[in-house]
Amino acid sequence: MKKLLIGATLVGLALAGSGYGALSKSSGTSVQKQATLYQIESIERTWHKAASFKNLNLMMSIWAPNSVAVIGGKAYTGKADIRTLFSKAGPFQPQNHWLSDTPAYKIRSTVNGNKGTLYFECHYIDIDTGKVAIVVGANLDVQKINGKWLIAHLSSSTPTLQP
Amino acid sequence: MAGDQILVVEDNEKNMKLFRDVLEATGYRLLEATTGEQAVDLAATHSPNLVLMDIQLPDIDGVEALGRLRGNERTASIPVVALTAQAMQDDRKRFLDAGFDGYISKPVDVVEFVKTVKEYLRKEPS
Amino acid sequence: MINVRAAPARAAAFVKWRRLFGRADNPLVHGIARLPAKVRTKLLVSFLGIAVLLLLIALLGLRVLGQSNSRSESLKALEERAAGYQNLYTESTTFRDLLAYCAGGADVGKFLNGGRPAPGSTRDCLRSIDRTVGTALAGLGTATRLGFEPAADEAAIFGQIKGDYRALNGLVARITASSRPSLALHARAEVFADDLKIAAATLANRTQNKTDALVAQNRRAYSGSRNLFLGVGIGAIGLALLLGFVLSWSLIGPIQRIGGRLAAIASGDFSGHVDVPNRDELGDLGKNVNRMNDELRRLYRELEATSRHKSEFLANMSHELRTPLNAIIGFSQVLREKMFGEINQKQQEYLDDILSSGNHLLSLINDVLDLSKVEAGQVELEVATFSLREALERGIVMVRERATQNGVQLALESDPNVDLVEGDERRIRQVIFNLLSNAVKFTPAGGRVDVRYQQLNGELRIFVADTGPGIAPEDHERIFDEFHQTDEGAQQHEGTGLGLALSKRLVELHGGHIWVDSELGKGSTFVFTMPMGSA
Numbered sequence: 001m002k003k004l005l006i007g008a009t010l011v012g013l014a015l016a017g018s019g020y021g022a023l024s025k026s027s028g029t030s031v032q033k034q035a036t037l038y039q040i041e042s043i044e045r046t047w048h049k050a051a052s053f054k055n056l057n058l059m060m061s062i063w064a065p066n067s068v069a070v071i072g073g074k075a076y077t078g079k080a081d082i083r084t085l086f087s088k089a090g091p092f093q094p095q096n097h098w099l100s101d102t103p104a105y106k107i108r109s110t111v112n113g114n115k116g117t118l119y120f121e122c123h124y125i126d127i128d129t130g131k132v133a134i135v136v137g138a139n140l141d142v143q144k145i146n147g148k149w150l151i152a153h154l155s156s157s158t159p160t161l162q163p
Numbered sequence: 164m165a166g167d168q169i170l171v172v173e174d175n176e177k178n179m180k181l182f183r184d185v186l187e188a189t190g191y192r193l194l195e196a197t198t199g200e201q202a203v204d205l206a207a208t209h210s211p212n213l214v215l216m217d218i219q220l221p222d223i224d225g226v227e228a229l230g231r232l233r234g235n236e237r238t239a240s241i242p243v244v245a246l247t248a249q250a251m252q253d254d255r256k257r258f259l260d261a262g263f264d265g266y267i268s269k270p271v272d273v274v275e276f277v278k279t280v281k282e283y284l285r286k287e288p289s
Numbered sequence: 290m291i292n293v294r295a296a297p298a299r300a301a302a303f304v305k306w307r308r309l310f311g312r313a314d315n316p317l318v319h320g321i322a323r324l325p326a327k328v329r330t331k332l333l334v335s336f337l338g339i340a341v342l343l344l345l346i347a348l349l350g351l352r353v354l355g356q357s358n359s360r361s362e363s364l365k366a367l368e369e370r371a372a373g374y375q376n377l378y379t380e381s382t383t384f385r386d387l388l389a390y391c392a393g394g395a396d397v398g399k400f401l402n403g404g405r406p407a408p409g410s411t412r413d414c415l416r417s418i419d420r421t422v423g424t425a426l427a428g429l430g431t432a433t434r435l436g437f438e439p440a441a442d443e444a445a446i447f448g449q450i451k452g453d454y455r456a457l458n459g460l461v462a463r464i465t466a467s468s469r470p471s472l473a474l475h476a477r478a479e480v481f482a483d484d485l486k487i488a489a490a491t492l493a494n495r496t497q498n499k500t501d502a503l504v505a506q507n508r509r510a511y512s513g514s515r516n517l518f519l520g521v522g523i524g525a526i527g528l529a530l531l532l533g534f535v536l537s538w539s540l541i542g543p544i545q546r547i548g549g550r551l552a553a554i555a556s557g558d559f560s561g562h563v564d565v566p567n568r569d570e571l572g573d574l575g576k577n578v579n580r581m582n583d584e585l586r587r588l589y590r591e592l593e594a595t596s597r598h599k600s601e602f603l604a605n606m607s608h609e610l611r612t613p614l615n616a617i618i619g620f621s622q623v624l625r626e627k628m629f630g631e632i633n634q635k636q637q638e639y640l641d642d643i644l645s646s647g648n649h650l651l652s653l654i655n656d657v658l659d660l661s662k663v664e665a666g667q668v669e670l671e672v673a674t675f676s677l678r679e680a681l682e683r684g685i686v687m688v689r690e691r692a693t694q695n696g697v698q699l700a701l702e703s704d705p706n707v708d709l710v711e712g713d714e715r716r717i718r719q720v721i722f723n724l725l726s727n728a729v730k731f732t733p734a735g736g737r738v739d740v741r742y743q744q745l746n747g748e749l750r751i752f753v754a755d756t757g758p759g760i761a762p763e764d765h766e767r768i769f770d771e772f773h774q775t776d777e778g779a780q781q782h783e784g785t786g787l788g789l790a791l792s793k794r795l796v797e798l799h800g801g802h803i804w805v806d807s808e809l810g811k812g813s814t815f816v817f818t819m820p821m822g823s824a
Contacts, residue, residue, distance in 0.1 A: 004524065010516045070389040072401045073414050090404035098404075110487050112494040117487050124400075133404060134396040139385070139483050141490075153382075155389035156397055157483075158476035177616040181623065188628045219608055248611035270615035270651060273622035 033111060040109045040142055040149050044102060044120045051091040051100040051122070059086050064143055064150035071138075071156035090134060091124055098124040098133055114144040115152075121159045135159045167284050170194040170211040172202040172228070173246065174221055178269070182215070189277055197221075199228035206238045213283055214243040215267070218258070226261045233262060242283050246271075315538065322539040325568040331540075335532050342525040349521060353514040360507050366437075367503060371496040373435045377450070378489040380432040384425045384457075385482040391415050392479060394472050415470030426461045429454065429485075443495065446488050453485035543571040547578050554578075559586035599665050603658060610654045618647040656787035660771065663794040670713040670798055677710045677717075677749065677819070678703045681740055684721035688729050696734035702741035710749055710819045716795045717819070720803075723788040724753040724815050731757035731813075747821055748801070754814040760807040768805065769793045792817075 043062050050059035060083055069076040069085060076082050091098050101123045108119040121137040137157035142149050169186055173179045174197050183193055194211055196202040199220045206214060214232070218225035225245060232238040245258045245266040258266050267279055324331065391414035393400075398407025433454055439447040460478045464471065543565040550563040559582050565575025621643045624632060632640070662668045678701075685699055692699045710717075728738040736756035743750055760768060771790045796803040796817045807813035 006520055006524070010513070010520050070386045071393070072397050072407070073390050073409075073417075075386070085401065088401065088403055090400050090402070093403040096404045110491075112491055113498065115490065115494060117483075117490070119483065134399045136393050136396050136400050139389075139479070155385050155483075156392040157389070157479050158392045158394060158472060159396075160476060175612055175615075178612065178619070181616060181619040185619075185623055185628065188623075248608040248615075269611050270618045270647075273619055273626060273628075 036111045036116070037109045040111060040116045040118050041107055043118055043140070043142060043149060043151060044107060047120075048100040048102060048122065051098070051124070054092050054094070056083065056086060056092060059092075062151055064145055064152045067150070067152050067154070069154040069156075071154065096124075096133070097127040099127055100124050116142045116144075116149070118142055119157065121157075166190070166192065167212040168192045168194060168209065169280070169284075170196065170202060170206055170209070170214045172196045172199065172214065172216040172220065172225075174198070174217060174219075178217075181271075181273075185273055185277065186280070189280075191280075199223040199225070199231075202228055203231045203235070203238070206232055206241060207235055210237060211241060213280065214241055215246055215280070216243055216263075218245055218247045226258075229262055244279075244283055315535070317535050318538045318542065319566060321535050322543070322565075322567040322569075322571075328540060328569045328571060331536060331569065335536050338532065339525075339529045342529065346518075346522055346525055349518060353518060356510065356514070357507075360503065360510065364500065364503050364507070367496060367500045370435075370437060370440075371493065371500055373432075373437060374489060374493040374496050377429075377432040377435070378486065378493045380425075380429040381482065381486040381489045384422075384429050385479070385486050387418055387422060387425050388475055388479050388482055390418050391472075391475065411472055412470050415472065415475065419464055419470055422461055423465055426457060429457070439492075443492055446492055450485055450488045450492075453481045453488070456481045457485070539567065540571060543567055543575060547571075547575055550578055550582065554582055554585060557589075559583075559589065596667075600667055603662055603665070603667060606661075607654075607658050610658075611651070614647055614651050614654070618644060618651070621647060653787075656791060660787055660791050660794065663791065663798070668716075668798065670716065672711055672713060674709050674711050675714040675717075676708050677742060677751070678708050680714060680718050680721055681742070681751070684718060684725045685740065687722055688725045691726070692729045692738065695729060695732070697729050697732045698737035699729075700737065700739050702739065704742060704744075707742065707744045707749065710821065712799045712819055713795075717799070720792040720795050720817065721751075721753075723792045724817075727788065728753050728755040728757070728813075728815070731755060733757065736812075744821065749819045749821060750816055751819070752814055752816050754812065756812040759809045759811045760805060760813050761809050762807075765805050765807065769803070 046058060046062050049055070050062075060079060063079055063082055066078060067082060069082050071085075076085050086092055090096055091100055102120050103123070106119075106121055108117075110117045118140040119137070121135060123135050124133045125131070126133045137159040139155045139157050140151050141153035141155075143152045144150075169191050171179065171182050171186070171193060173182060173195075179195060179197075183195070186193055194205050194209055196205050199222050202214070202216065205211075216225045216228060220228070223231075225247075229243055232241065232243060242264040243262075245263040246269060247254065247258065247266055248269040255266060265279070265283060267276060321331070326334075391411060394411045395406065398409070398411075399405065401407060433451060435447075457478055460474055460481070464474050464478070467474070543563075546563050546565065550561065553561065562579045562582065563575050565572050567575070621640050623629065625637065625640045625644065659668075681701055681703070685701055689699060725738065725740070732738055732755045738756075739752075739754045741752050741754075743752075769789045769792075771787055793803050796819075800820055801818040803815070803817035805813055805815050
């Protein structure tokens with residue numbers, strides 16, 4: 001009799017455990033999702049801060065190892081290549097006094113567990129002339145690595161220059 | 164030797180008569196008892212030279228009577244011979260173990276009987 | 290074995306545990322024993338119980354296996370979908386990256402070239418990829434044909450993917466149709482490609498999550514089932530063992546106790562009763578053993594009493610029969626010895642007759658009593674090792690006078706190698722004397738009686754041969770009957786007719802045989818056997 005009770009209790013526990021497990025597998029409340037999207041979008045802020053202050057290290061800090069950038073007819077693979085890319089990029093040239101800006105309402109982000117996407121446009125304004133020097137856009141695949149959201153893949157986009 | 168006193172313990176009349184006649188004819192004096200109790204008393208009183216005791220007695224049996232005789236100082240050293248119709252091996256052994264000095268089986272051969280009595284009387288310490 | 294040097298508390302606890310799980314004094318064992326059911330029923334029920342437990346375990350196992358199987362099938366299905374969606378995602382990424390090559394136009398060139406215009410025109414770039422865009426789209430198209438139905442929650446997103454694909458189809462058709470590469474068309478394609486890529490990622494991710502969840506569920510379900518299975522299994526084994534132990538002890542305990550009681554009974558101990566509390570066949574067996582015990586005790590006592598009565602009777606008879614003879618033989622002897630006067634010839638003659646008759650009667654009484662004793666089983670042999678040669682010599686001495694009187698020669702042939710035998714010396718001497726006196730009696734003057742012995746097949750054979758008239762073959766067995774006498778014997782008015790009967794009984798008591806080899810006119814040889822003694 002005792003063994004039967006023990007056995008029944010074990011079964012009950014097993015069932016309860018699996019049920020609980022199933023329930024707690026939800027992808028989180030919407031508050032959590034908002035927080036995650038905010039974290040993803042902060043990549044954009046760091047990008048433009050780095051670009052505005054010509055801080056190459058800061059720029060590279062938001063890229064994942066083995067990241068890829070497909071832009072300007074080329075695919076740059078690995079952080080070394082991408083660093084080279086930015087070292088030659090306009091915003092980082094000392095002679096260019098550019099301020100980088102983004103239309104915030106155009107920012108689009110999605111999240112799916114540890115992966116996500118981010119789209120934003122960059123408007124680089126020549127401080128000296130007060131005019132927009134270049135407008136570029138990018139569609140990023142981001143990944144949460146070791147608790148930090150980083151860029152895994154960049155696909156260049158054509159900005160629409162329309163609100 | 165002649166003149167010795169023999170106590171005969173026997174409850175059968177005819178047997179007693181036989182013993183009496185034979186022993187007196189041989190020259191012995193006789194004491195007669197028909198029961199064990201009587202025998203013990205007579206032996207204590209008269210201190211005979213030999214006791215011939217029938218085993219199957221009406222009151223106490225011969226073995227017990229012997230015991231009493233041996234128990235009494237006065238009678239302890241008197242030779243006691245069993246007279247017995249039970250002449251089987253085991254019985255003989257039993258009598259000798261009980262302390263009888265010898266046995267004579269009944270029915271007696273008169274000549275042998277007299278010889279045996281003479282022997283036992285000769286053995287008696289003076 | 291209990292280590293007595295262990296801590297006293299531990300030892301005491303062990304002893305207590307031992308008693309609880311010990312044998313018949315266990316209350317559980319006692320309880321089972323008291324069940325009023327047949328042993329067969331008890332055994333059947335317990336085996337059925339065990340069978341049911343096994344069946345339960347088997348069913349449980351089957352169910353668990355079935356569940357596990359269905360889970361692995363679902364997992365396989367999920368993995369298929371994951372692969373499909375992953376493929377879709379990969380193709381969409383390839384397509385988007387293709388578009389990314391020339392995206393952004395001239396501004397991208399400036400961006401990459403430090404702010405200065407880059408060499409090469411956007412149009413050239415576009416032209417270079419326009420050729421491959423169609424192929425990439427075809428690949429994407431293939432990927433959209435999943436090969437399975439999207440799940441209910443995936444249907445909406447997949448619909449979105451298909452919509453994006455249709456749009457892309459349209460755009461790419463226009464791109465390939467137009468003569469001039471158009472950045473605007475590419476830009477619009479980028480939008481749909483982005484959307485498709487994101488949707489594909491979602492589907493792939495979701496499927497991956499489902500797979501992970503199922504795997505985790507599998508793992509949990511497995512350990513749950515395993516624990517349940519183990520629990521039930523151990524429980525069942527424990528129950529089976531307990532039941533087996535308890536049942537067997539409730540059956541074996543009584544059997545052992547009954548066996549012990551029977552052994553005691555066999556050794557003559559009727560003092561105890563066996564305690565079998567069972568209410569089944571073993572209980573009945575126990576009760577019957579006790580009844581048998583009591584009955585045997587009663588019979589034994591009766592037998593002892595009867596035996597005692599018999600010995601007393603024989604002793605009494607011995608005495609009673611001999612007592613008158615004392616007077617007959619005694620007085621005749623006294624007269625014959627002339628102790629009380631002379632007697633004449635005739636008186637002497639008569640007295641001799643009276644004496645011989647008296648003696649005859651005496652030997653008859655002796656033989657009859659002896660025979661009765663042997664018949665009644667009252668004779669106990671005093672077995673010892675003794676010298677056969679000596680016994681034979683003494684026998685010869687005893688009959689020598691008579692033999693000489695009759696003119697019969699006596700001879701003993703002894704074997705120096707063989708001598709010691711085991712038996713009751715007195716009884717054997719009785720046998721020897723009986724055979725010798727018969728031989729002397731029945732041998733005419735001038736004849737001879739030869740005695741010899743030899744060892745044969747581990748026993749001794751003693752031969753007493755005479756040159757008498759012999760015995761007819763039809764009498765060879767009859768002569769050993771009580772009161773049988775041959776004509777010659779009867780004529781001589783001697784002997785009791787009991788001698789050979791008694792000799793036969795005595796020889797047989799020793800485990801030997803006695804017989805005669807004889808033919809009329811050729812003398813007789815009486816033979817008897819005896820077991821060899823230890824040297």
